[in-house]
Amino acid sequence: xxxxxxxxxxxxxxxxxxxxxxxxxxxxxxxxxxxxxxxxxxxxxxxxxxxxxxxxxxxxxxxxxxxxxxxxxxxxxxxxxxxxxxxxxxxxxxxxxxxxxxxxxxxxxxxxxxxxxxxxxxxxxxxxxxxxxxxxxxxxxxxxxxxxxxxxxxxxxxxxxxxxxxxxxxxxxxxxxxxxxxxxxxxxxxxxxxxxxxxxxxxxxxxxxxxxxxxxxxxxxxxxxxxxxxxxxxxxxxxxxxxxxxxxxxxxxxxxxxxxxxxxxxxxxxxxxxxxxxxxxxxxxxxxxxxxxxxxxxxxxxxxxxxxxxxxxxxxxxxxxxxxxxxxxxxxxxxxxxxxxxxxxxxxxxxxxxxxxxxxxxxxx
Amino acid sequence: xxxxxxxxxxxxxxxxxxxxxxxxxxxxxxxxxxxxxxxxxxxxxxxxxxxxxxxxxxxxxxxxxxxxxxxxxxxxxxxxxxxxxxxxxxxxxxxxxxxxxxxxxxxxxxxxxxxxxxxxxxxxxxxxxxxxxxxxxxxxxxxxxxxxxxxxxxxxxxxxxxxxxxxxxxxxxxxxxxxxxxxxxxxxxxxxxxxxxxxxxxxxxxxxxxxxxxxxxxxxxxxxxxxxxxxxxxxxxxxxxxxxxxxxxxxxxxxxxxxxxxxxxxxxxxxxxxxxxxxxxxxxxxxxxxxxxxxxxxxxxxxxxxxxxxxxxxxxxxxxxxxxxxxxxxxxxxxxxxxxxxxxxxxxxxxxxxxxxxxxxxxxx
DNA sequence: TGTAATATTGAGACCGGACTCACAGTGGTT
DNA sequence: AACCACTGTGAGTCCGGTCTCAATATTACA
Numbered sequence: 062x063x064x065x066x067x068x069x070x071x072x073x074x075x076x077x078x079x080x081x082x083x084x085x086x087x088x089x090x091x092x093x094x095x096x097x098x099x100x101x102x103x104x105x106x107x108x109x110x111x112x113x114x115x116x117x118x119x120x121x122x123x124x125x126x127x128x129x130x131x132x133x134x135x136x137x138x139x140x141x142x143x144x145x146x147x148x149x150x151x152x153x154x155x156x157x158x159x160x161x162x163x164x165x166x167x168x169x170x171x172x173x174x175x176x177x178x179x180x181x182x183x184x185x186x187x188x189x190x191x192x193x194x195x196x197x198x199x200x201x202x203x204x205x206x207x208x209x210x211x212x213x214x215x216x217x218x219x220x221x222x223x224x225x226x227x228x229x230x231x232x233x234x235x236x237x238x239x240x241x242x243x244x245x246x247x248x249x250x251x252x253x254x255x256x257x258x259x260x261x262x263x264x265x266x267x268x269x270x271x272x273x274x275x276x277x278x279x280x281x282x283x284x285x286x287x288x289x290x291x292x293x294x295x296x297x298x299x300x301x302x303x304x305x306x307x308x309x310x311x312x313x314x315x316x317x318x319x320x321x322x323x324x325x326x327x328x329x330x331x332x333x334x335x336x337x338x339x340x341x342x343x344x345x346x347x348x349x350x351x352x353x354x355x356x357x358x359x360x361x362x363x364x365x366x367x368x369x370x371x372x373x374x375x376x377x378x379x380x381x382x383x384x385x386x387x388x389x390x391x392x393x394x395x396x397x398x399x400x401x402x403x404x405x406x407x408x409x410x411x412x413x414x415x416x417x418x419x420x421x422x423x424x425x426x
Numbered sequence: 427x428x429x430x431x432x433x434x435x436x437x438x439x440x441x442x443x444x445x446x447x448x449x450x451x452x453x454x455x456x457x458x459x460x461x462x463x464x465x466x467x468x469x470x471x472x473x474x475x476x477x478x479x480x481x482x483x484x485x486x487x488x489x490x491x492x493x494x495x496x497x498x499x500x501x502x503x504x505x506x507x508x509x510x511x512x513x514x515x516x517x518x519x520x521x522x523x524x525x526x527x528x529x530x531x532x533x534x535x536x537x538x539x540x541x542x543x544x545x546x547x548x549x550x551x552x553x554x555x556x557x558x559x560x561x562x563x564x565x566x567x568x569x570x571x572x573x574x575x576x577x578x579x580x581x582x583x584x585x586x587x588x589x590x591x592x593x594x595x596x597x598x599x600x601x602x603x604x605x606x607x608x609x610x611x612x613x614x615x616x617x618x619x620x621x622x623x624x625x626x627x628x629x630x631x632x633x634x635x636x637x638x639x640x641x642x643x644x645x646x647x648x649x650x651x652x653x654x655x656x657x658x659x660x661x662x663x664x665x666x667x668x669x670x671x672x673x674x675x676x677x678x679x680x681x682x683x684x685x686x687x688x689x690x691x692x693x694x695x696x697x698x699x700x701x702x703x704x705x706x707x708x709x710x711x712x713x714x715x716x717x718x719x720x721x722x723x724x725x726x727x728x729x730x731x732x733x734x735x736x737x738x739x740x741x742x743x744x745x746x747x748x749x750x751x752x753x754x755x756x757x758x759x760x761x762x763x764x765x766x767x768x769x770x771x772x773x774x775x776x777x778x779x780x781x782x783x784x785x786x787x788x789x790x791x
Numbered sequence: 792t793g794t795a796a797t798a799t800t801g802a803g804a805c806c807g808g809a810c811t812c813a814c815a816g817t818g819g820t821t
Numbered sequence: 822a823a824c825c826a827c828t829g830t831g832a833g834t835c836c837g838g839t840c841t842c843a844a845t846a847t848t849a850c851a
Contacts, residue, residue: 073807084831089808096810097828119548120489121807125836131549139529140510148504152531156538161545163528164504166517173521180526183484184496184549330721337727356695357722362702438837449801454839461840462798486837490806 072115080109092117123185131161132383133181135191137169141326143353143372144192147215150376151190158384160187169194175201182208188383192216195269211386215379218271225392227379229370229401231272235279236286238322238350238368238403243287246412247320247348251295251313252280253306253332254324262296273298273324276352280322306331307338314339319412320348326355333361344410354404363407370401437480445474457482488550496526497748498546500556502534506691508718508737509557512580515741516555523749525552534559540566547573553748557581560634576751580744583636590757592744594735594766596637600644601651603687603715603733603768608652611777612685612713616660616678617645618671618697619689627661638663638689641717645687671696672703679704684777685713691720698726709775719769728772735766 078088083102090096091106092115098106109115123129132155136144148164155162165180167173174194178201181189188211191202199222205212206224215227242250256270264281268274277296284291295313300306310332313321321336323329329351336347343349343363351358354369378399382392443453448467455461456471457480463471474480488494497520501509513529520527530545532538539559543566546554553576556567564587570577571589580592607615621638623631629646633639642661649656660678665671675697678686686701688694694716701712708714708728716723719734743764747757 071807074809075807085808086810086831086833087829089810090830093809097830099829102829116548118489118807120485120550121836122809124483124485124489124807124838125809127836131545139504139513140507142505142507142510145505145507145510148531149533152533161530163530163549165526165528166513168514168517180496183481184528185485327721330725333725337725355722356692357720357725360695360698360702360722361725362727436837440837450838451801451803451840452799454837455800458839462800464799467799483837486806487839489808489837490839492806 071118072113073118074115076113077106077109077115080113081105127185129185129187130159131163131184131186132380133184133186133189134162134164135167135174135177135181135189136164137167137174137192137194139164139166142355143326143370144216146372147192147376147379150373150378151380154377154380154384158380160384167194171195171198174198178202178205182210186210188212188387190215190379190383193219196220196271196274197267197269211383213379213382213386215375216272225379225382225386227375227382227399228272229375229399231275231401232279232282234368234401234403235276236283237279239280239283240287241403242320242348242350242409243283243289245348245410248289248412249292249295249316249318249320250280251297251316251318251321252277252324253297253300253309253313253321253328255300255328256298256324258298262293262298264293268298276322276324300328303327303331303334307335310335311339314341314347318347320350320409323349323351326351326353329358329365333365343408346413348410348412349408358406361408365408366406367404368401369404371399375399436483437478438483439480441478442471442474442480445478446470492550494550494552495524496528496549496551497745498549498551498554499527499529500532500539500542500546500554501529502532502539502557502559504529504531507720508691508735509581511737512557512741512744515738515743516745519742519745519749523745525749532559536560536563539563543567543570547575551575553577553752555580555744555748558584561585561636561639562632562634576748578744578747578751580740581637590744590747590751592740592747592764593637594740594764596640596766597644597647599733599766599768600641601647602644604645604648605652606768607685607713607715607774608648608654610713610774613654613777614657614660614681614683614685615645616662616681616683616686617642617689618662618665618674618678618686618693620665620693621663621689623663627658627663629656629658633663641687641689665693668692668696668699672700675700676704679706679712683712685715685774688714688716691716691718694723694730698730708773711778713775713777714773724771726773730773731771732769733766734769736764740764 074089074092075085078085081088083106087098087102088106091098091103092110134148134151138144152162165177167177171194182205189205190213192215196219199219202212202219202222213225213227217228218226239250254273256268256273258266258268281291294316295318297309297313300309306328321332323332336343341347350366352368354367358365358367385392439454439457440450443450446453448471452463452467453471456463456468457475499513499516503509517527530542532542536559547570554570555578557580558567561584564584567577567584567587578590578592582593583591619638621633621635623633646656659681660683662674662678665674671693686697688697701708706712715731717733719732723730723732750757
């Protein structure tokens, strides 16, 4: 098997040209499929190329065309199946359009994101698809636009950047699900998120993630519409490792929360573990709702109610958009197709009347 | 903010040289940090570069050095947190060593893997880290070696390829866990895997995944050691979508299996869902064991016993190895550190004595 | 002070393709 | 027969760096 492949020694157009007895220019034309080439020459060149097992050097090609036929993707946390699925959407569309995809993971670190963007720009990707780690830091992304490379964002928005963003609006679904919780009697609803913020939560405070901002806005709207007031002590940001999430969970429960909303899968895992450890039952003692629809949410007893996003489609739409932009066209954004929906499974129940509210002291921090 | 960045127009060494009033060669030397350059010239060049906001063109640099300072990673399914975590191990090590990492996903498709390897080779990555989709197809990987690029594999082995492989040996842990199952009375143990094979299972048949082969070998050893015989009707390969997994689960249960071993997370999800749907209880009615330690395995009741692999470390070790190879050194492989272990949580119980064995007819297929 | 050794420097080749330009051949017009 | 449009073709330039080589400048040592 390995005999059949002669030791390949970077064959170039010049080699092919020599073998086919034509000039380098003609060989390049035949191989590259541009310019005028007679049938006779084309055939000879192709045969020679085949014979020598010629493979064009993409780098050289990219260097003087400026095109690499490659899309660069930057995500914060590829371990999260959320992004894994989006990545698949991107890959599928890209492959169909003849683009390669390369991915860089940033661990949600802005400095790493800046690096990643630089690397991809240096590798001359034709377009970039980014799930920005921070809503505020847009300088490196601005640089992409300045360099004239198409850029689209997905999953989250960034302030002050005029680019396409593919992220379902979370306000509506957050409002809707909060209304549902209110309807079955919940008044003290906790929301726990990893997103960091300066100091305790206040309405309208700047948040790194636009998604989280929208979710909170939706909650506020629901409460206001019901003539109630959202208790902001129960909105807990900056939840980091599993210990801190567990601690926060205990606090909000002690503070009388009758329902907990987890902002992502990681939060959800720790919250549920804590609830189980405290010997409480879902949904009898506490109701539970989480963002993102992972397969394992169906396995717990009861299965968990979730807010599902069309993650694959988001990725696919983002890829379609950059590719259009690369081709010089302007994508027609139809955001109404990217809608998040509440999937009721069984972790939301009626609020337990008043009994546990009494037991907790208001937590100061 | 965007005012401060003057519209950058691909500044080259020639531009810098002109600005610093030196030759292109001297500017390049100062910038690239090679050759002899006087302090005076170096300072002027650096100042000019700073002033013009010079950024070297990595492509051009790669083209005539042959080095790109980039590692290419190819995995089958980045949606699987298993690979996500390994990727993190790779990234961390690479970053520390000054390498960039680019990733391509293949959806476990050999053709896509061949493409991915080609793309990365075309982009002139310095080394490749691959989790091969198929044990048998090694031609494209052989081509990497022929091209003289370092290559290491992780997670799975490939036949007839003399490269470093970073994958814990599964035989021991499979044997150990099977012995444990046998010890508590299980005699009919089912094993369900996605890995495809031709026809029903026979001992020693060729399997696409070396991991699965080792797991089965371990099971055989345990049975043999106990003087028992593994029932091969209960070894079910080629489980595809969730319906087929559910169907297989029902079949092996009807066939009297008292314990089910799931070969990966996806299988596990469907198996458990089916067990729950049938109204059976873990571990009272059926014992359950799965490969890979995902966070959600602690959430179910009871929490699931798993076989955990040091996935992060595997990725890190693989990255360290390619980097050494790139530098022309030979890595000292110490596989004993990469050991998979059985984590007992609560889904393994005593076999229910004989009652259910009777109820199932032997399923032919 | 002479000369060898060493440090700096600029010109230009080179990596592997794409592409410009001038020139030759072909066929159709008038 | 003279003119024009158009296809084929090869020589050579360019992309943006690295690197070789020969020339010049500086320094060290006898």
